[in-house]
Amino acid sequence: MPTINVTVNGERYEETVPERLLLSDFLRERLSLTGTHIGCTYEGVCGACTIHLDGEAVKSCLMLAVQADGHAITTIEGLRDGSLTPLQAAFKANHALQCGFCTPGILMNMTEFLEKNPNPTDEEIRHGLVGNLCRCTGYVHIVKAVREAAQSTTR
Ligand code: FES
Ligand code: FES
Structure with missing residues (x-):
């Protein structure tokens, strides 16, 4: 081996x-x-x-x-070093998870997404999420959380 x-x-x-x-x-x-x-x-x-x-x-x-x-x-x-990342904090604040099963994968994907595109449109966020399935949330709060995290780090 x-x-x-x-x-x-x-x-x-x-x-x-x-x-x-x-x-x-x-x-x-x-x-x-x-x-x-x-x-x-x-x-x-x-x-x-x-x-x-x-x-x-x-x-x-x-x-x-x-x-x-x-x-x-x-x-x-x-992913985090002691405290929540801005994206994790935005997920928490916006109720962007229910069962949470999909959440680690979405956080990892969207963290990289925001590094490459720090000021995305909602359409770009939704496109970025095509590889992540969530059967609970309907994605509305996830998109909102990603948008808020982007705004909090580009202010
Ligand atoms: S377990 Fe890897 S994409 Fe579903
Ligand atoms: S929060 Fe349950 S699958 Fe996404």
Whole structure:
């Protein structure tokens, strides 16, 4: 079995993994980072497993752990540093979650989205959310939260 070296949420890991182990399962089962959710049984459609790989939002169920060798990963557990990020605070203030299952993936995706597009229109936010399924909220409060977070950081 191959050995991989990865940095996850600032910590370095050297792990021997099966070739076919998915990155999502590596994070959840090997590193116990269960904030990365599995919502669509690894079909790549729900976005609940979204993480950052070298700063890019990716669906971790569509990657093998061996493909992360040498890369830096951030999961939802590593997103904040003591306090809520502006996006997390906006989600809380705007009731942008109900069951919360989709929320880690949406936060990871929208964090990267706002880094690339700090002043988006609602249409751009909705387009940015196409890879994240939420069966509870109807998205209205999610869009509102993303818009508020963008405004709070560009003021
Ligand atoms: S579990 Fe990865 S996209 Fe659904
Ligand atoms: S809040 Fe329940 S799936 Fe989005």
